[in-house]
Amino acid sequence: xxxxxxxxxxxxxxxxxxxxxxxxxxxxxxxxxxxxxxxxxxxxxxxxxxxxxxxxxxxxxxxxxxxxxxxxxxxxxxxxxxxxxxxxxxxxxxxxxxxxxxxxxxxxxxxxxxxxxxxxxxxxxxxxxxxxxxxxxxxxxxxxxxxxxxxxxxxxxxxxxxxxxxxxxxxxxxxxxxxxxxxxxxxxxxxxxxxxxxxxxxxxxxxxxxxxxxxxxxxxxxxxxxxxxxxxxxxxxxxxxxxxxxxxxxxxxxxxxxxxxxxxxxxxxxxxxxxxxxxxxxxxxxxxxxxxxxxxxxxxxxxxxxxxxxxxxxxxxxxxxxxxxxxxxxxxxxxxxxxxxxxxxxxxxxxxxxxxxxxxxxxxxxxxxxxxxxxxxxxxxxxxxxxxxxxxxxxxxxxxxxxxxxxxxxxxxxxxxxxxxxxxxx
Numbered sequence: 001x002x003x004x005x006x007x008x009x010x011x012x013x014x015x016x017x018x019x020x021x022x023x024x025x026x027x028x029x030x031x032x033x034x035x036x037x038x039x040x041x042x043x044x045x046x047x048x049x050x051x052x053x054x055x056x057x058x059x060x061x062x063x064x065x066x067x068x069x070x071x072x073x074x075x076x077x078x079x080x081x082x083x084x085x086x087x088x089x090x091x092x093x094x095x096x097x098x099x100x101x102x103x104x105x106x107x108x109x110x111x112x113x114x115x116x117x118x119x120x121x122x123x124x125x126x127x128x129x130x131x132x133x134x135x136x137x138x139x140x141x142x143x144x145x146x147x148x149x150x151x152x153x154x155x156x157x158x159x160x161x162x163x164x165x166x167x168x169x170x171x172x173x174x175x176x177x178x179x180x181x182x183x184x185x186x187x188x189x190x191x192x193x194x195x196x197x198x199x200x201x202x203x204x205x206x207x208x209x210x211x212x213x214x215x216x217x218x219x220x221x222x223x224x225x226x227x228x229x230x231x232x233x234x235x236x237x238x239x240x241x242x243x244x245x246x247x248x249x250x251x252x253x254x255x256x257x258x259x260x261x262x263x264x265x266x267x268x269x270x271x272x273x274x275x276x277x278x279x280x281x282x283x284x285x286x287x288x289x290x291x292x293x294x295x296x297x298x299x300x301x302x303x304x305x306x307x308x309x310x311x312x313x314x315x316x317x318x319x320x321x322x323x324x325x326x327x328x329x330x331x332x333x334x335x336x337x338x339x340x341x342x343x344x345x346x347x348x349x350x351x352x353x354x355x356x357x358x359x360x361x362x363x364x365x366x367x368x369x370x371x372x373x374x375x376x377x378x379x380x381x382x383x384x385x386x387x388x389x390x391x392x393x394x395x396x397x398x399x400x401x402x403x404x405x406x407x408x409x410x411x412x413x414x415x416x417x418x419x420x421x422x423x424x425x426x
Contacts, residue, residue: 085144089167090153091160091352093359094134096336097304099312099319100125105305112303115319120298122323128330128406130319132304132312133338133359135352139164140174157382158358181308187291188309192316193300194343195395199317200324205295206343208237210260210288217287222269227260229290239343240290247273250284258286292343298324311350313341314369314398321399331406336360337369337398345395349373354381361385367405369398375417389417 097103102111114132139145144164145153153159168177194204210227213219229237232246233256250256255270273284300320304312315337322329338356340348353374360368361384370378372393383389388411390401397415404410 083146086147086150087164088145088150088161089137089139089164090145091162091355092136092138093158093355094136096359096363097132098129099132099315100130100322103304114303115323116301117323118299120324123326125322126328126332128328128332129334130315130330131336131360131363131365132315133336133356134307135355137167141168158355184310185308188313189302189316190294191343192313192341193296193320194294195341195345196317196320197298199321199395202297206239207293208240208243209291209293211291212289214287218274219271219286219288222271223260223288227262229260231259233257240292243290247286248283310340311338314339314347317341317395318398318402329402333405334364334366335402335405336365339371347371347392347394353378358384361387369401370417372420376421378417379421391415391417391420
């Protein structure tokens with residue numbers, strides 16, 4: 001029997017020594033006869049030369065079975081894999097802000113109004129809510145969630161597990177992404193303010209400004225960032241949409257006259273657009289990026305801290321209108337929503353609508369305003385609880401929905417997502 005290290009076998013009874021033979025070991029000893037002893041058994045016959053009584057062998061240490069070894073290795077591998085970074089980001093519900101309420105920007109700081117208006121009469125907004133919904137992205141190229149975290153998120157209907165490249169294209173840093181989101185938020189606020197003021201009857205002049213010129217594009221050396229675009233061909237440029245449409249009207253081979261204002265001086269150049277893929281189609285492009293600046297007759301300041309992105313435009317617009325008009329636009333009801341907003345009052349689709357629905361339901365919203373192009377996605381993800389979803393395509397739709405909810409009548413006539421659902425937006 002194999003004896004475990006550090007233990008001593010039971011003593012054997014004394015017995016006569018066999019006579020020395022030619023096979024005797026050096027030192028006058030014969031090899032002791034060996035018997036095979038089963039577990040917990042007493043030694044029996046030894047060879048053919050008699051018997052030994054009272055001889056027992058201590059059981060050796062139990063060897064782990066092969067199944068236990070495999071299981072142990074599997075557990076270790078799962079633990080290692082679970083802690084290993086995955087190539088994914090997790091999209092999940094973010095904080096909820098009441099646009100007609102207050103926000104606390106730092107721990108211990110006093111709350112401040114989300115929207116502050118100067119230069120116009122402002123009215124109380126009542127006890128209702130117009131909630132801005134946000135989405136939190138957990139994971140970036142330098143801090144990715146583990147496989148275990150990604151697996152748990154995959155099981156949660158309120159979260160999505162998506163390739164990190166979807167949010168951080170190759171070579172893009174976290175700081176660059178944050179700067180883009182801040183720029184989108186600022187643009188979203190400007191568009192929302194312009195839309196709300198125009199709905200209230202104010203004149204809001206706009207200027208289309210070049211924010212970037214591609215180094216290898218057709219406008220390189222001709223146009224500059226900061227140029228205010230005044231005219232393209234025969235078309236006066238009154239918005240970024242008008243500029244895009246005027247460029248698209250050309251064939252991509254003929255020079256186009258472009259007039260800009262540079263440092264207060266008119267400058268006219270000829271640009272030959274090139275064709276590039278835009279939204280899946282080949283279109284003439286100038287190789288420029290543009291933004292809009294407005295001359296607001298009323299000053300509106302919107303504060304949400306470090307929240308970025310363009311998706312709060314619809315709710316910002318409704319909240320500004322609520323503050324500029326007598327009475328209580330919400331009628332004391334709790335309404336949430338999402339969607340981009342243009343200065344002309346057009347509501348556009350956003351990402352993360354399912355996460356926003358779950359956040360709205362958790363916050364106690366009574367209804368949710370959804371861009372028409374997001375309705376199919378909202379329904380496909382499973383609407384949490386019995387939250388009503390109303391489809392909106394422009395500011396008029398949004399106002400009609402809020403007024404119907406506030407009055408408690410006419411909601412049955414509002415277009416629901418189920419009635420207008422279209423192709424989901426990724």
